[in-house]
Amino acid sequence: MSALIQEMSDKAQRLGIPLAVQLDLTYRCNERCVHCYLDHDDRGEMNTSEIKDLLEQMAEAGVFFLTLSGGEVMMRRDFFEIVEHARRLSFCVKLKTNAVMIRQSEADRIQALAPESVQISIYSHRAEVHDAITRLPGSLKRSVAATRLLVERGIKIIFANVLMRDNFQDYPGVQALAAEVGAEFTIDPTITPMMDGNRSILNLNIERAQLQQVFRDASILGTSPQEFCALPGGPPAVEDAQRMLPCSAGHTFCYVSPYGDVYPCVQFPLPTGNVRTSRFLDIWKHSPQMAEVRSITMNDLPICSTCAHGGGSCSRCPGLAYMEGNMRGPSSQDCEKSYVSTGVVTAGMLIHREAHSIAGLVHIRNSTERPHSPQAV
Amino acid sequence: MSPVYIARTTEVAARMLGGEMMIMSARDSTLFSLNETATAIWQAADGVTPLAGIVQQHVCANFEIDPVTALRDAEELVEGLAKHGILKVSDQPIVETK
Numbered sequence: 001m002s003a004l005i006q007e008m009s010d011k012a013q014r015l016g017i018p019l020a021v022q023l024d025l026t027y028r029c030n031e032r033c034v035h036c037y038l039d040h041d042d043r044g045e046m047n048t049s050e051i052k053d054l055l056e057q058m059a060e061a062g063v064f065f066l067t068l069s070g071g072e073v074m075m076r077r078d079f080f081e082i083v084e085h086a087r088r089l090s091f092c093v094k095l096k097t098n099a100v101m102i103r104q105s106e107a108d109r110i111q112a113l114a115p116e117s118v119q120i121s122i123y124s125h126r127a128e129v130h131d132a133i134t135r136l137p138g139s140l141k142r143s144v145a146a147t148r149l150l151v152e153r154g155i156k157i158i159f160a161n162v163l164m165r166d167n168f169q170d171y172p173g174v175q176a177l178a179a180e181v182g183a184e185f186t187i188d189p190t191i192t193p194m195m196d197g198n199r200s201i202l203n204l205n206i207e208r209a210q211l212q213q214v215f216r217d218a219s220i221l222g223t224s225p226q227e228f229c230a231l232p233g234g235p236p237a238v239e240d241a242q243r244m245l246p247c248s249a250g251h252t253f254c255y256v257s258p259y260g261d262v263y264p265c266v267q268f269p270l271p272t273g274n275v276r277t278s279r280f281l282d283i284w285k286h287s288p289q290m291a292e293v294r295s296i297t298m299n300d301l302p303i304c305s306t307c308a309h310g311g312g313s314c315s316r317c318p319g320l321a322y323m324e325g326n327m328r329g330p331s332s333q334d335c336e337k338s339y340v341s342t343g344v345v346t347a348g349m350l351i352h353r354e355a356h357s358i359a360g361l362v363h364i365r366n367s368t369e370r371p372h373s374p375q376a377v
Numbered sequence: 378m379s380p381v382y383i384a385r386t387t388e389v390a391a392r393m394l395g396g397e398m399m400i401m402s403a404r405d406s407t408l409f410s411l412n413e414t415a416t417a418i419w420q421a422a423d424g425v426t427p428l429a430g431i432v433q434q435h436v437c438a439n440f441e442i443d444p445v446t447a448l449r450d451a452e453e454l455v456e457g458l459a460k461h462g463i464l465k466v467s468d469q470p471i472v473e474t475k
Contacts, residue, residue, distance in 0.1 A: 004408050008399055015395050064392040064399060092390030092401050114388040114403035156406065 012062070012252045018284050019252040020065035021058055022266050025051070025082065026258050027071040031098050031134040033121075035164055035204050037194045038071065045258040048078040050276065052085050054256070057280040059089040065116075069096035069266075071258070074106070083113050092116045096160075099146035100139050107149035117156040120147055120183070123164075125173035133167060147181050157183040163214065164191060164204045175219065189214055190333055193323050195269050205333075211340045229341045233311040241298035241305050246318040250293035254284065264293045268319025270327070293318070296328060303330050307347035309338040314346070383431070383455055383464050384424030384471040391419075404462040414440055414447075415454050422464055424471030428455060 012019035026045055027038045046054065058066070066086055073079055074097060086093050095110070096119045102110070110118065120143055124130040130140035147157050159178040161171055171187055178185035189211055193199045206214075216225040236244060245251060250264035250272075257263070260275040262283045272290045273283030284290060296318070304310050307330070315338075320331035330348025338346050385391075388403040398416040400409045411419055417435040418428075426434075432451045437444050458464040465471055 002408065004410060008394060008408070008410070011395050011397075017394065019394075059392070062392060062394060064390065064394070064401075087387070090389070090391045092403075116390065116401065116403055116406055154404075 008064075009248070009252055013248075015062075016285065017062035017252065018058070018254055019063065020067070020248070021063050021254055021256060022067040022069055023051075023054070023256045024069050024071060024258050024266070025073050025076050025079065028075040029070060029072040029098075030075060030100060031072065031136045031139060033123075033134050034166075035133070035162060035191045035201050037192055037201070039194075039196065040071065043259060045076075046260050046276070048081060050260070051078075051082055054260070054275050054280060055082075055086050055089055055091070057275070059091065061281045061284060064092055065094065066091035067094045067096060072101070073097050074101040080109055080113075083110075083115070087113050094119065096121075098134070098139065098143055099150075100136065100142040102146035102149065104149060107146065107153055107155075110150065111153035111155060115155065117158055118150055119158045119160050122159045122161055122174050122177070124167045124170040125177040126170060129167050129170055133164070144177070144181065147183055151182040157181075159183045159185050161185065161187045162191070163187055163189045163206050163210070165206055165210075166204070168206050168210050171214075171220075185220075187214065187220055190337075192267055192320065192333075197269075197323060199323075208336070208340055211337065215337075215341045229343075230313070232307075232309040232313040232338070232342055232344055234308050235306050236298055236311045238299065241310070244298035246296060246298070246301075246316060249318060250290050254290075256280075262287075264290065265319050267317060268293075268322055268327075270319075270322055293327070301328050301330075303347045303351055308344055309342070309346055313342065314338050379468045380427035380429065381452070381455070382424055382426075382467050382470050383418075383422040383428055383459075384467075385419065385422050386462055386465055389463050400458075400463055402461045402463055407461050409458070409461070409463065414442075414450075418451055418454060419458075419464075424465070428452070 009019060027040055028042055029040050068083065073095060083093060093115045094117050095115050099120045122130065122143060123133040127140045131137050150157055159174060161174045163171060175185050189206055191201055191205045194201060214220065215229055218225055221228045249268050253265060255263045255266040256275065262272050262275060263269055264272065270289050272287040298305050298310060304316055307314065314334060316334045317331050318327050320333055321327055321329045324331060330346065332348065335346040335348040339349060390401045392399050398411040398419060400411060414436050417439065418431055421431045421435045428451060429448060432448050433444065436442060436447045436451065455464055455466060459466045
């Protein structure tokens, strides 16, 4: 993050401005990705005028970075009308798409709208793997063809490569494909639960050894593995913990669903209001749920504030913690990442183990079972 | 010396944040923060008012600054912003800003 963007973000936080918003235009999609956290039925999307009105309210509230995502954004017939309106309102627009509906004419229109970037989901450089994940035959070919059209027009493209067990081995291939077509490359090693809390897709997550491999690959870390995997600095001092905020969710960022529901983040499905019944800024400023999220500092996290990783090396997601049942608790997926990167057990893992040990007191062990070793995870 | 005309391009994102104008160029994602005088020039860049007129009406009239220095500073600012595709500059009025 550049110094100026950091400064801008700090200022927005001080002033209580929602600097960035992700607005999902639809949950409908032409792909059926195996790991998707969304339900693709249309349960009453905002119409064009509702979305335009919302964009005007957001501009007035000070939103600068606007990410338009879905579902597949281009499933909406009014997609270009919405983006045109957003650009007239001077938002910095980022688009997330699978790009399969982008041909010459769409690429021309996107170029004219000057988005900051277009993020395209690519799961493998091999069609048989990518298309098996999207469950749309020919999707890789179409996404890559669209990428070329957009790159030719000078648009910044980012390949987003979600890692799962079935495509893990292909990320170097996607990285090479990105370099070949002139796209940037980013990976996401975390499959998150579905918005309704269903956790069945979590079994698609990569294994611990694979995550270790990712965390030791300098080509994707953006820093050296030594630095990335450095030992944690210990729990934060109390005075530091009072100032440490979990992340930007609810502070300078929020998420709006196609139905107008406002949440602190796309991964934090805590309902805070609906723009069909309240003004966007009223929800942002006055929702009790937003206020609760905003009030939480590291000191309010009973487990994480005692954790060796709590001083800064942990990237705890409060939304994932919320989906595990407690927004002030640890997120087991982030504990796993912290452990894998450093080899140091987290406080959340120790608590979890204790809970299991207590449960162990009331079940009958067979003679071959051994108690947990203190350092085993 | 022929007049200089400036117009805001459509390839930028812009928002006032706590009294400062934040502008991002879509061409290279460079982010700029404009101070009050630069913001006044940016907002007045309509493509038809010459830069000297903008400086006179929106800078000299509102800030205590010598007109020669103000115009020189404005020309430097305009040159910098034009390099990043944030402003269009021409010696003719700019009617079409797309």
